[in-house]
Amino acid sequence: MEQFIQQLVNGISLGSIYALIALGYTMVYGIVKLINFAHGDVFMVGAFIGFYSITILDLGFFPALLISMAACAIFGVLIERIAYKPLRNATRIAALITAIGVSLFIEYGTIYIRGAQPEAYPNNIVPLKSLEIFGVKISGQSIMILAVSIFLMIVLQFIVHKTKIGKAMRAVSHDMDAAKLMGINVNNTISATFAIGSALAGAAGVVFGMYYTKIEPLMGIIPGLKAFVAAVLGGIGIIPGAMAGGLLLGVIEALVSATGGSLWRDAVAFIVLILILIFRPAGLFGKNVREKV
């Protein structure tokens, strides 16, 4: 039982990282209907910026997190402006190929600039002691991850539901042309979406680095894919869905690892994905919309 709860805690920590990345996927997909494959690489860039801020600039955890989020936001907007904006009216598949191209470019560009060798996060950044509740050891870092993730999600909910830009984002995602007619600056709204999504991915990167210690240029691929699975799981385009999907996926993975199937962990994520797509294509939180002729 203690083992089970321990795994549950690990799963929730991992799941909240997935959830942070998934939020970016789901927001971008909700607005421009594009699977932004480069999102996982923004997560990687965030991890590296956080790493260099901590080791070279000698900053603490929170300043590093903020720098990484800001840099990733700018990076995300740049990607959108340079690579995705010209293709907004092109076919979906052309946009998807561009996203794959951007993803490869970021990965191998990073390798070209700094080499492929991994780095290790210093493990004394967070001065929190681990808690022990009923024999279950919860590390300070797990609590920190959870706190950061929940805080960022609350901020995001606030931005989307209470601010003007959030209203514009919801309008654009509902109907881009109608939003344009109502005087919403669609380009700026899309840029803002990319900025927010990328900032969350950057935060996830720093948190991931802190939790798993090891970072490397190709680390974004698998978490990126899993986060997308999480977004689909919760219903793509739905923000609470992405959170729930991420947490659920993290817990499922941790439980599969706990039962001795750690080699099958990645496969289980995709099997869950296929099952969800077959039985509930709109995701757990989504409504099924019938296509009209």
Add this chain to the structure above:
Amino acid sequence: MNILTKAKGFWGTIGLIIIFSVVIQFLINGGTLNSFYVNALFSIGINIILAASLHLIIGITGQFSIGHAGFLAVGAYISAIVTMKLGLPFPVAILAAGLAAAIAGLVIGIPTLRLRGDYLAIATLGFGEIVRIIFLNIDYVGGASGMTVSHLTTWPWLIACVVITIVVIVNFTNSTHGRACISIRENEIAADAMGINTTYYKVMAFVIGAFFAGVAGALHAHNFYIIQPTNFGFLKSFDILILVVLGGLGSMSGSVIAAILLTIISTFLSNYPEVRMVIYSLVLIVMMLFRPQGLMGTKEITSFLKIGKSAKGGVQHDGKNTVA
């Protein structure tokens, strides 16, 4: 165009290909082509088969599948088992690889082809990863360290497979079934309303595509001495997808040309490993920004040859609605 001249053109082309392949065979035997060029040639052939098979699924039927490396992996491993573990001859291995991949296509196609657009893409991507992880966890085929395979892929087998693939897929495209597939690509709901059994045709195209991907897998496995699950990740699927999109969705000759061009580019770039992927990805982005419809659009190379005559009406479309 009547049947006679069409048939003449067909046999003429086959004749040219036979002459071409005999010349290449002599060059290989004579040692004029060194192993670097021979390897490049074999990669081109395998990539042509892969591009053609995915072209049938994406370009003709409009089903956005990005798990093609899964079928490639099934073909590679089954053929390797047939030759290395069971000791059967290479042709049997090719056939077994194709059939096994086709069965995999059937199994994955029936449930997932109800999905469309991006959802289908993600489901097939997931399928490709599942196949890779399954092979990673089976000790019989060597797990992560992979399986050694003897080099059995020869030039005659390769060229024969390439020609058969192209002939079968072109003929399928021009048949009633192919027309039905094109109508699904253009508008699935309308095709359904016109009485076309869309599920049947989608699965059919998927299975045929998978079959040839399996054949390519057999040739791939017996060309590279060793097969490992890491060779069949989703990056491989993307490579194949890129061939098809770069050539132009819905253009068979485009896929073939892109397969030739990109294989040559990446073979020569392999001399500069540190910048190879950077340049490759830049080419991809620039290409999509300036020519999102691909090299050939939806045109076939034959439509350039007969200037003044109208090109085949049914195959052309505006390229906007290729993927739902």
